[in-house]
Amino acid sequence: MLLHLLTFLAGTVAAATAAATGPASRPNIVFLFSDDQTARAIGYENPEVATPHLDRLAREGVRFTNHYNTTAICMASRCNVLTGLYEHRHGCNFSHGDLARRHLEQSYPAILRRAGYHTGFAGKIGFELKGEGFEALAPFFDAWAGGPDQTFYETAKNPGIANYADRHPHSSRAYAAWAADFLRNAKRTGKPFCLSISFKAPHLPFTPDPQDTKPYSGRKFTRPPNHGVEKGRHLSAQSRASRAATGYREWINNYDESAAAYYALITGIDAAVGLIRESLEREGLAANTVIVYTSDNGYSMGAHGFGDKVLPYEEASKSPLIIHDPRRPGERSGKASAALTGNVDVAPTLLALAGVAAPAGLDGRSLVSLLDDPAGRVRDALPLFNYWGATAAQTLAIVAPGWKYIFWAYGGEGMRPTEELFDLSSDPYEMRNVAADPRHALVLADLRARYDAELAAIAGSRVEGHDYEKYPVLFSRTIPWTEKPAAPQPAAGKGKRKGGKADDR
Numbered sequence: 001m002l003l004h005l006l007t008f009l010a011g012t013v014a015a016a017t018a019a020a021t022g023p024a025s026r027p028n029i030v031f032l033f034s035d036d037q038t039a040r041a042i043g044y045e046n047p048e049v050a051t052p053h054l055d056r057l058a059r060e061g062v063r064f065t066n067h068y069n070t071t072a073i074c075m076a077s078r079c080n081v082l083t084g085l086y087e088h089r090h091g092c093n094f095s096h097g098d099l100a101r102r103h104l105e106q107s108y109p110a111i112l113r114r115a116g117y118h119t120g121f122a123g124k125i126g127f128e129l130k131g132e133g134f135e136a137l138a139p140f141f142d143a144w145a146g147g148p149d150q151t152f153y154e155t156a157k158n159p160g161i162a163n164y165a166d167r168h169p170h171s172s173r174a175y176a177a178w179a180a181d182f183l184r185n186a187k188r189t190g191k192p193f194c195l196s197i198s199f200k201a202p203h204l205p206f207t208p209d210p211q212d213t214k215p216y217s218g219r220k221f222t223r224p225p226n227h228g229v230e231k232g233r234h235l236s237a238q239s240r241a242s243r244a245a246t247g248y249r250e251w252i253n254n255y256d257e258s259a260a261a262y263y264a265l266i267t268g269i270d271a272a273v274g275l276i277r278e279s280l281e282r283e284g285l286a287a288n289t290v291i292v293y294t295s296d297n298g299y300s301m302g303a304h305g306f307g308d309k310v311l312p313y314e315e316a317s318k319s320p321l322i323i324h325d326p327r328r329p330g331e332r333s334g335k336a337s338a339a340l341t342g343n344v345d346v347a348p349t350l351l352a353l354a355g356v357a358a359p360a361g362l363d364g365r366s367l368v369s370l371l372d373d374p375a376g377r378v379r380d381a382l383p384l385f386n387y388w389g390a391t392a393a394q395t396l397a398i399v400a401p402g403w404k405y406i407f408w409a410y411g412g413e414g415m416r417p418t419e420e421l422f423d424l425s426s427d428p429y430e431m432r433n434v435a436a437d438p439r440h441a442l443v444l445a446d447l448r449a450r451y452d453a454e455l456a457a458i459a460g461s462r463v464e465g466h467d468y469e470k471y472p473v474l475f476s477r478t479i480p481w482t483e484k485p486a487a488p489q490p491a492a493g494k495g496k497r498k499g500g501k502a503d504d505r
């Protein structure tokens with residue numbers, strides 16, 4: 001009885017404290033975003049990559065091993081992350097157009113700011129506001145060091161962080177220095193904060209910070225078992241029309257040097273993550289700050305003969321995802337979750353962590369339940385879209401636990417529409433297309449049905465005026481190619497954004 005009374009009193013005091021402190025009791029959020037980092041290019045997946053701070057973050061948090069970018073290219077993925085919407089619903093990608101103001105107003109930083117959070121953004125934002133340009137983005141944040149287009153590795157060339165160039169001439173650590181000042185100011189506001197940093201690394205051009213190159217210079221690196229053009233002969237002809245197959249030959253001809261520079265860039269981000277965590281500790285903020293780390297798309301690194309991202313194959317579409325919530329019991333930390341997660345899950349997850357309602361009808365799901373139960377799942381299937389680049393290589397794919405189905409719809413230039421089915425549990429490197437194997441007929445039928453449902457959903461939910469009208473027909477499995485209206489065919493590698501600016505190579 002006494003115990004019950006004490007428990008009751010303790011509960012009452014806790015509730016009163018929460019009410020008294022209000023928003024200040026909500027967690028702070030740090031969202032860290034790399035550019036073009038594939039899931040296997042991190043220390044806990046591949047010991048050839050030195051990422052001690054990210055490895056520690058994963059040991060103290062939950063790492064997600066099946067995290068996909070639902071559009072695997074910078075501009076679209078960044079808007080997927082901000083809004084929790086699939087590309088055809090926000091409409092932002094090279095050749096499809098910029099982001100409308102109404103979508104940015106429904107993004108996680110804008111919602112959190114309205115809910116009382118102090119917000120900051122630094123780095124490559126990757127898009128502009130439709131009809132208003134890049135300059136219209138800054139007023140959405142309390143603190144802003146965002147850069148237009150690709151931004152620069154040289155700190156001095158980025159106006160938002162140029163003040164830190166003397167100490168950190170390379171941008172990755174300079175963003176950590178900017179973060180340190182942001183955290184100090186955020187603490188003074190007395191509000192909870194949401195800090196988003198979008199590193200340029202490890203995006204091309206591969207120019208790492210010289211202090212990070214030493215562990216890699218002159219080394220030979222293990223090629224994955226699917227590395228090289230010969231290991232892509234079984235894949236669709238359509239996939240080889242992508243710029244991923246026609247460019248980026250450095251990953252085929254000069255793998256070791258490419259990997260050395262790419263990994264060094266990731267090690268530079270890792271150092272910045274360590275510095276940001278030090279700043280959180282120094283300011284006394286670490287215990288109430290959730291850190292989320294991920295990337296906007298994967299990177300092929302020569303897998304199947306591809307460079308680049310964009311494609312629905314594992315290397316190009318998957319990225320690391322780590323969520324570290326220091327408020328959760330330690331026994332749950334260090335766990336891996338194999339649940340199917342997507343870049344559209346970031347916004348609903350951050351909003352759920354903050355206890356703020358997400359807009360209705362998001363495509364993403366909150367992953368908070370997986371922090372308590374990493375063995376759980378939040379969905380049974382996830383679509384992957386490519387609405388950009390060579391028409392032949394544009395595609396819709398469906399990932400389900402252990403499986404991936406891709407339909408290559410294009411039937412021009414002597415190509416035949418092609419189905420691919422991969423048993424990812426036994427074939428994680430996608431070396432055997434088992435679509436024609438009768439033993440998998442039930443799985444194939446299920447994934448085809450999910451594909452058709454997803455295609456129907458595009459027709460019902462796409463934004464107007466961003467050139468997604470054609471996809472329900474273009475991607476159809478049942479309409480013969482000869483009955484589809486001929487789609488324009490931009491040359492591979494020549495994708496131009498509306499307004500004439502070059503896309504990101």
Ligand SMILES: [Ca+2]
Pocket residue numbers: 035036073074203296297
């Ligand atoms: Ca990218």
